[in-house]
Amino acid sequence: MNIRLGRRPFLGAVMAGVAAPLAACSDDGTAETQEQARQLVIGATAAPAALDPSTNSGAAIPQALLYNVYETLVKIDSNGDVVPLLATEWNESEDGLTYTFTLQPKAAFSSGAALDADAVKTSLERIMHDESVLATLKSQLGAMESVTAQDASTVVVRLSQRDNNWLYHAAQTAGIIYEPDKLDQLNTAPAGSGPFVFDSWSEGNPLVLRKNTSYWGTPTVFDTVTFKYFTDATAENSAMSSGDLDVISNLQAPQSISQFQDTSRYTILDGTTMGEVVLGLNHQREAFSDVRVRRAINYAINRSDLLQTVAAGYGTLIGSMVAPTDPWYEDLSGTYDYDPDTARRLLAEAGHGDGLEFALRVPNLPYATSAATFITSQLAQVGITVAVDTLDFPARWIDEVMTKSNYDMTIISHTEGRDIEKWANPDYYWHYDNAEFNRLIAExxxxxxxxxxEKMRQAARVLADDAAADFLYSMANLVVLRSDISGVPENLTSESLDLTAASSTNI
Known part of the structure; x- marks a missing residue:
């Protein structure tokens, strides 16, 4: 299928609108329509477990808060380019070791506190030195050696070595600038400088943002944004069809897209995401130390049929941990064409002609459970018995799979940008360790x-050839909008569901 791509690169999220309290309206209902139009509700497939994106993993947190509540020195725009945000400009030294940022003079935190060079220094140094910060974020900015407030409006970042990805990561969660005096409140009361401010959230309830009426930049047109969390795709689609929803972002059940073909009511966007759906293998398991077993699993699964079954054909076959909008993307989906006979031969050569048994532990997300059913059937045909265990997401899946590595195989969409680098960390939950791959990533x-x-392309080929996992497909970004809504990005090029340009013709 054809997908319109941005120039560069999320567990998927879903947007929805609910009826807001009605204003007093005129005979023609104009005031009521405008009041409703200023309310936007977003329904997502996975709820956050907490709210501090620097200490809690899970895509739901930056999905709602990055760029909307929190801002960075630079951001990834809808084309995938790095552009100014809190910094009006920046310079990189010729040796790539020094970045000098000039801050936006109007920028301020939503509380009114100054957003100056000292505030930037505090946030970036927290990533460097605070032991509670996620190791992934520390790694992303790991080359950062020092941060200096040269004056109130100038920040100088010095790296210990060149890092060609440093600015890219500084434009996302790792580079968030938090209000310094509120760092101890971030899990319950996010404090940023964006066009929205945090209003309310508790476990099992929606996450509500409201307009930052003192925002330093271009204000949002919406008074409130509410993220509602759905695990049932049918209920979500029914709500959209009944007029209760404004938007569905990243449709959970692509097979249902035909019910939104009425162009007088809906607009459909067909873009791409950074989300690589991966059948992950735990390399601590003895069977997976044998490349023949890993390759057999790849040969045993018909990824084209899986994509059709799970996502109605929407998405892109990939073959390695590279999204179609990454600069080094190339189609490696043919590395292991569907060949169950070869799969059986490899298993026999590896001493498993009598079969293997694995536990496949997946999150209770529609694409993952559907893919698990398909994969279980396919692997059974080559003598691999799979026991599927569905875990609540995010809390239990993260604890059992990512934290404890208590699994044999799993299925998840990795949504962070340039996340191929995670395969160079043997402590990450896959526990993959390949010296050649690690060298190429470092270079x-x-x-x-x-x-x-070119080095990244070589690394991606190593990962594919070594069958480090079965890289199933890159998720499509299927967005269903109420016909008056615009400004929602077609491609998800960052960790954010960026609503800063969202609008409605009814406002």
Missing amino acids: ARTGPADEQV
């Missing part, structure tokens, strides 16, 4: 900038 990141793309 791509720290070597000459003009060699990065």
Whole structure:
């Protein structure tokens, strides 16, 4: 299928609107329509477990808060480019070791506190030194050696070595600038500088944002945004069809897209995401230390049929941990064409002709449970018995799979940008360790900038050839909008569901 791509690169989220309290309205209902139009409710597939994105993993937190409540020095725009945000401009030294940022003079936190160089220094140094910060974020900005407030409006970041990805990561969760005096409240009361402010959230309830009436930049047109969390795709679609929803972002059940074909009511966007759906293998398990077993699993699964079954054909076959909007993307989906006979032969050569048994532990997300059913059937045909265990997401899946590595196989969409680098960390929950791959990733990141793309392509080929996992497909970004809504990005190019340009013709 054809997908319109941005130039560069999320567990998927779903947007929805609910009826707001009605204003007193005129005979023609104009006031009521405008009041309703200023309310936007977003329904997502996975709720956050907490609210501090620097200490809690899970895509739901930056999905709602990044760029909307929290801002960064630079951001990833809808084309996938790095553009100014809290910094009006920046300069990189010729050796790639020094970044100098000039801050936006009007920028301020929503509380009115100054957003100056000292505030930026506090946030970035927290990533460096606070032991509670996620290791992933520390790694992303790991080359950062020092941060200096040269004056109130100038920040100088010094790296210990060149890092061709540093600015990209600084434009996302790792680079969030938090209000310094409220760092101890971030899990319950996010404090940023964006066009929205945090209003309310508790476990099992919607997450509500409201307009930052003192925002330093271009204000949002919406008074409130509410994120509602759905696990049932049918209920979500029914709500959209009945007029209770404004938007569905990243449709959970692509097979149902035909019910939104009425262009007088809906607009459908067909874009892409950074979400690589991966059948992950726990390399601590003895069977997966044998590349023949890993390759057999890849040969045993018909990814084209899986994509049709799980996502009605929407998405892109990939073959490695690279999204279609990454600069180094190339189609590696043919590395292991569907060949169950070869799969059986490899298993026999590896001493498993009598079969293997694995536990497949997946999150209770529609694409994952559907893919698990398909994969279980396919692997059974080559003598691999799979016991599926569905875990609540995010809390239990993160605890059992990511934290405890208590699994054999799993299925998840990894949504962070340039997340192929995670395969170079043997402590990450896959526990994959390949010296050649690690070398290429390091050279791509720290070597000459003009060699990065080719080095990353080589690394992606190593990952594919070594069958480190079965890289199933890259998720499509199927967005269903109420026909008056615009400004929602077609492609998800960052960790954020960026609503800063969202609007409605009814306002």
